[in-house]
Amino acid sequence: MxxxxxxxxxxxxxxxxxxxxxxxxxxxxxxxxxxxxxxxxxxxxxxxxxxxESEYRRAREGEGEIDFSGLDPVDALRRLVEFTFDFHREHPDFVAMIAHENTQDAVHLAQSEAIRKLNQGAVKQVGEIYAEGVRRGHFRPGLEPVRLHWTISALCFYNVSNRHSFSAGFGDTIHSEAGQEEHRRFVVDLVMRAVMSNSQSAEISRFVSQEREEPCSPADKCPHPPLR
Amino acid sequence: MxxxxxxxxxxxxxxxxxxxxxxxxxxxxxxxxxxxxxxxxxxxxxxxxxxxESEYRRAREGEGEIDFSGLDPVDALRRLVEFTFDFHREHPDFVAMIAHENTQDAVHLAQSEAIRKLNQGAVKQVGEIYAEGVRRGHFRPGLEPVRLHWTISALCFYNVSNRHSFSAGFGDTIHSEAGQEEHRRFVVDLVMRAVMSNSQSAEISRFVSQEREEPCSPADKCPHPPLR
DNA sequence: TGACAATTGTACGGTATCGTACATTTTAGA
DNA sequence: TCTAAAATGTACGATACCGTACAATTGTCA
Missing domain, CATH: 1.10.10.60 (Homeodomain-like)
Incomplete structure (x- = not known):
């Protein structure tokens, strides 16, 4: 009830x-x-x-679900971004309520405890992955976890929050169902390029729009296989 | 009146x-x-x-102002991102109205002609810079201008639209006046890393948080001098 | 069953809010 | 100055909307 x-x-x-x-x-x-x-x-x-708060609770529920076991930092970060991307897409009401809050200085958000905890968890998560990546030499040092989290949030949030105005302006290349599959790879790639140490970026980050590429053959050598 | x-x-x-x-x-x-x-x-x-529409008109006014004369594609793209970043910061009401529109499927935006034109202009602009950069070998090929525009928009829009909820969750490291100066460089760097061809990325993209770096000396060799 | 709390239905008071009727004043041009 | 159009003031009708009074019903547990 x-x-x-x-x-x-x-x-x-x-x-x-x-x-x-x-x-x-x-x-x-x-x-x-x-x-x-x-x-x-x-x-x-x-x-x-x-x-x-109920929307925040639902958000937090899914949060602990990601399984990073056995993943090196590079794959862990990939998965984190993928999860965040999917999560926002699956919770448009959550996104919209936060958007409304922001137009009123987020006063009600600021009053709630639940939020701070949720967010702190997210930063901690990305911070740990990042630190390990730096330790192993995959990621360049000098980035703050909070800024990395900001980047992931910005891309994933905007993808949902502004999908209607963007589609209205540019058609649904990006926001169609098929377009989103490709766009998800693009967003992951953006984040990877942001953190990879320069010496390694060439071999890890390789998103290009599919329609501009020849189909991969043999397919098992395709550098950007379909996700999940 | x-x-x-x-x-x-x-x-x-x-x-x-x-x-x-x-x-x-x-x-x-x-x-x-x-x-x-x-x-x-x-x-x-x-x-x-x-x-x-009046907000869109004001938006469009500033648009043609950017002076790219004499800039190579790399610097032109930098300047475009900087402009977009500043523009959003200077027009929070514009940002907020679009955010509201999106929570209602952007129906009123979709009905207006003015918008489409504004947006088309922005994509054309970034597309030309990008194409020239690819021709000269600075930028990697295979990206669609619309996706590049999306990226710049996402980062600059979110920076304003979600500043209150983000500050509420993480303090104002990023959104204080001083923080925004650094963050602007970070956003520019993100976009540069997204487009630079891999062989050149090392020498062009080099943002690290300032507080983690030694001060540059001699100062005139600093790789990330203060902007404007 | 009896007593008490939890739950629910109906009606309505008071104000907010959109929009308009009607009269009046101000402006612009011949 | 005369006239028509543009601009404005005042009052109010109709409905929307928040929140509540009061009564009634249902559940719970001894």
Whole structure:
């Protein structure tokens, strides 16, 4: 019941934002009544806060799932970027709510504890991979983990948050289903190029747009095989 | 008068979005009255549309300003990224309105002609620089201009659009005034690393966080001098 | 079953908000 | 100055919207 309300609330808030969302509209779309919304959440802001946190909880759930066991830093970073890319695509409401928050100085985000923890975890994760990569000589030193995390976030977030305006301006080359598969490789490649030590970048980073390449043959030597 | 209304409207819409914005509030903040808003713009949606387009117009104004004369493709691309970075920082309302649009599938953006033109111009610009860079052997071939533009946009847009949530999560290392100066170099470097041909990347792309480096001496040999 | 808490339905009060009717003033040009 | 169009002020109608009062029902546990 509460969960039902929250789900509808998220879908409304993610589109209209806090002040644009109507409680009556949420009630209408819910199996329950407006009365219950106030019963459970007190008022509109209470509902908003819980909706925001519930999205963060869902986000955090998936976070620990990545299995880096047996991966060297280069592959681990690849996988981390792939995961982040996929995660954002799978949670457009999460992305949209954060976008709304930012247009209002992220005041409600800033008040919540849950967020800080989630983010800290993400930076720690990328920091460990990066440090190990530097130790082994694959990654160039001198980058801050937080900036590396920023880069991954920026690319993966924007890919979802701005997909409509970008498609409207440039067609759906990038945002079609097929386009996203290629774009995912491109984003991974961007991050790899950002961190690889210069001496090694040539052999690791090799994304080029597929339509400009000859098909690979033999296929098992293809430098950019389909992912998963 | 009309301009005054539009300016206030932009600042309201950029924060609250279309449905969250109150016409009475705009009227209150304006030197004129609510009556005049309806007189000039018909209704709320009309005002919204004009506010959106006026921001795009302002955006386009600055666009032609960049002077690439005498620059080789490498420096031209650097300058383009720097300009884009600065431009987004200087127009947070523009960024916020696009963010709002995206949470509603960018329907109003998609209806406007002005946008498409603006964007097409940006892609053409980066495409020409890129093509020349490839011809001269500085840039690796195989990238699509639209994807390159996407990359620059993503980094510059996210830097502004998500600054509040990012600061809330990680402090203002990146988003303080001083931090942004360094971050600008980092973003430029990211893009350069994305396009440089592998054989040349070592000598062109060399961003490292300043706090991790020894100060350069002699200073005139510093590989990353302060910009402008 | 009885007592008490948890849950839910119905109706409505008060205000916010969009948009307009109507009268009036100001401006521009002949 | 006369006239028509442009601009503006005031008041208000209609509805949307948040939140609540009050009663009623359902669940729980001894």
């Amino acid at each position: 509460k969960a039902d309300i929250l789900q509808v609330a998220v879908s409304e808030f993610s589109v209209k934002g806090l002040s644009g969302t109507r409680i009556d509209e949420i009630a209408r779309r819910t199996a329950t009544s407006k009365r219950m919304i106030y019963y459970y959440f007190g008022d509109k802001l209470g509902l908003y806060r819980e909706a925001l | 009309k301009a005054d209304i539009l300016q206030v409207a932009v600042s309201e819409f950029s924060v609250k979005g279309l449905s969250g914005t109150r016409i009475d509030e705009i009227a209150r903040r304006t030197a004129t009255s609510k009556r005049m808003i309806y007189y000039y713009f018909g209704d709320k949606l009309g005002l919204y549309r004009e506010a959106l």
